């Protein structure tokens with residue numbers, strides 16, 4: 001039978017014990033700290049992207065109301081919604097971001113303006129339930145994107161000139177939404 005080297009076995013056992021205790025109580029390693037800082041940085045990036053969306057949302061909605069107030073007087077006039085869609089297409093083509101104008105009533109003026117994927121369908125539900133914001137961070141081809149939705153209420157009586165069914169909406173209820181997809185960077 002092989003003789004066990006007792007002092008050596010004891011030393012190994014002791015050292016292993018010390019290593020385990022050291023690992024459990026040692027302060028965070030440099031790599032851990034770096035990882036934490038990275039997480040904070042990416043969270044800050046998401047927060048910055050949310051702020052950008054809030055800014056764009058104010059810009060687009062203010063423009064729609066201004067156009068409707070000053071230029072849309074007849075059902076034949078180019079609607080602010082159509083103008084906004086032309087603007088969204090240009091922004092998408094230039095690679096800035098993607099925005100979709102969507103219906104939440106079930107009766108869209110234009111068939112294509114309806115929720116398409118799971119995010120947009122969930123967003124319609126959230127907006128109809130009275131939420132002012134709904135978002136999600138998604139990953140595509142190794143890049144992160146913020147998807148965010150904001151409600152569109154019936155802001156003025158003029159809207160009903162072309163969307164008569166908006167009269168059935170409760171005050172402040174969302175009849176539509178803007179659905180944003182924007183890169184987190």
Ligand code: HEC
Nearest residue numbers: 068075079081082101102103108109110113158159162176
């Ligand atoms: C002059 C007619 C007209 C007026 C006034 C008007 N819209 Fe529209 N709206 C349209 C047209 C046309 C579209 C479809 C645009 C497209 O897809 O090119 C549209 C689309 C929309 C959509 C997307 C869903 C859908 O029905 O296709 C929403 C939401 C919307 N309008 C809200 C409003 C709001 C809110 C107002 C008032 C500020 C308003 N609209 C005023 C004509 C109008």
